[in-house]
Amino acid sequence: MAQSSPTKTESTTAPVQRVASTTPxxxxxxxxxxxxxxxxxxxxxxxxxxxREISGVHAMGGGVSRAFGALRERIPGGGTSVSTGVxxxxxxxxxxxxxxxxxxxxxxxxxxxxxxxxxxITAVERMTGLEVIEVNISVNDIHLPDTNGDDDSSAxxxxxxxxx
Amino acid sequence: MSSTELADTIAETVLAHPAVHRLDPGxxxxxxxxxxxxRVEGVRAxxxxxxxxxxxxxxxGGSLPEVVDDLRARVRLVTGDVPVxxxxxxxxxxxxx
Numbered sequence: 698m699a700q701s702s703p704t705k706t707e708s709t710t711a712p713v714q715r716v717a718s719t720t721p722x723x724x725x726x727x728x729x730x731x732x733x734x735x736x737x738x739x740x741x742x743x744x745x746x747x748x749r750e751i752s753g754v755h756a757m758g759g760g761v762s763r764a765f766g767a768l769r770e771r772i773p774g775g776g777t778s779v780s781t782g783v784x785x786x787x788x789x790x791x792x793x794x795x796x797x798x799x800x801x802x803x804x805x806x807x808x809x810x811x812x813x814x815x816x817x818i819t820a821v822e823r824m825t826g827l828e829v830i831e832v833n834i835s836v837n838d839i840h841l842p843d844t845n846g847d848d849d850s851s852a853x854x855x856x857x858x859x860x861x
Numbered sequence: 862m863s864s865t866e867l868a869d870t871i872a873e874t875v876l877a878h879p880a881v882h883r884l885d886p887g888x889x890x891x892x893x894x895x896x897x898x899x900r901v902e903g904v905r906a907x908x909x910x911x912x913x914x915x916x917x918x919x920x921x922g923g924s925l926p927e928v929v930d931d932l933r934a935r936v937r938l939v940t941g942d943v944p945v946x947x948x949x950x951x952x953x954x955x956x957x958x
Binding site for chain 1: 912913916921923924925926929932933934937943944945946947949950951952
């Protein structure tokens with residue numbers, strides 16, 4: 698169907714179909730060979746992993762979703778919690794990402810947010826080819842290092858007993 | 862080549878790719894080839910010369926568009942010059958089962 702003669706192209710030598718695989722093409726370039734869709738859960742996972750990579754991010758998600766996430770992790774087949782705290786909107790070429798994060802006490806939130814944003818944008822754009830138009834970060838809690846009572850019970854490395 | 866063989870061949874081709882974790886029929890299980898007595902989930906192949914749709918779960922690592930392009934090229938070796946729509950329905954980490 699794309700075989701009609703090149704009538705209005707300014708360069709007569711340009712072939713109608715570009716040679717494939719010159720660059721890791723954007724998703725929209727693949728029109729005649731089929732289109733590519735990337736599900737939002739894909740973007741969610743990549744963004745969640747990229748955000749957690751930044752030192753100073755203690756956990757992700759608001760209080761409710763963290764509680765459900767801790768519960769869900771214990772259920773076999775309940776799904777991974779890597780996408781907890783990540784909401785995405787994915788279109789054909791672009792993605793918008795909202796993150797809920799809990800920072801560690803002592804981290805500069807402004808610098809941390811900037812680093813998270815940069816890492817998430819890099820990871821999602823490199824891995825999916827989608828353009829990330831915005832990353833909204835909401836810091837909804839801060840994790841204090843020495844509060845045992847308020848600490849998440851999932852701090853697995855504090856397995857030592859109180860008594861010696 | 863009958864459509865039965867075509868869907869199976871496409872499924873084998875896709876699963877042979879190292880970055881493909883499994884085929885996926887999508888959120889409602891609708892993306893499949895409906896054959897007598899069974900169906901091939903994750904591949905919609907009507908017949909020779911018709912557009913093909915596949916749904917895959919990929920292993921995370923590297924660029925997804927590159928993997929998808931590679932997959933599409935492999936499938937088109939089987940199907941010929943038809944559009945191949947690829948949907949990445951999910952990803953898994955390399956360590957996950």
